Amino acid sequence: MQITNNSVVSFHYTLKDADGNTLDSSEGREAFAYIHGGGMIVPGLEEQLEGKKAGDSLLAVVAPEKGYGNIDPQLMHKVPQDRFGGQQVEPGMQFQAGEQGEMGVFTVVAVEDGHVMLNGNHPLAGVTLHFNVEITNVREATAEELSHGHVHGEGGVHH
Ligand code: ZN
Numbered sequence: 001m002q003i004t005n006n007s008v009v010s011f012h013y014t015l016k017d018a019d020g021n022t023l024d025s026s027e028g029r030e031a032f033a034y035i036h037g038g039g040m041i042v043p044g045l046e047e048q049l050e051g052k053k054a055g056d057s058l059l060a061v062v063a064p065e066k067g068y069g070n071i072d073p074q075l076m077h078k079v080p081q082d083r084f085g086g087q088q089v090e091p092g093m094q095f096q097a098g099e100q101g102e103m104g105v106f107t108v109v110a111v112e113d114g115h116v117m118l119n120g121n122h123p124l125a126g127v128t129l130h131f132n133v134e135i136t137n138v139r140e141a142t143a144e145e146l147s148h149g150h151v152h153g154e155g156g157v158h159h
Pocket of ligand 1: 145148150152157159
């Protein structure tokens with residue numbers, strides 16, 4: 001069957017950036033599974049999987065606008081290091097922060113001159129995504145999966 005809304009789609013993938021660096025891959029894991037049409041994967045990839053079927057392979061190139069968004073300069077913050085109360089802060093560390101219900105994950109990008117540079121953008125914001133996808137299975141979602149909002153069984157939730 002072809003992929004349409006409420007299809008459960010299983011696929012293997014390798015995600016690379018424009019320079020060919022591998023960012024993520026399902027290699028060595030079970031195929032990733034999602035319910036099509038629910039916004040569970042980035043919009044640009046979901047669009048390009050529409051109408052495909054098991055056994056199909058494709059290279060889906062997804063611009064940031066349809067991936068993890070462009071880099072928002074307002075999510076780059078410079079804060080005094082003493083705000084961290086003596087806690088050791090190093091580049092690469094991540095933590096939750098935010099206010100007024102807008103919690104987000106911030107990554108420390110630099111520590112210099114008593115200040116910490118924080119980036120609240122998604123790590124893949126601004127990146128054009130190159131997905132090599134191999135669709136392994138397409139089936140209809142069960143009523144239970146639709147009510148739970150996730151896939152049961154292989155590649156999904158086991159409960
Ligand atoms: Zn469930």
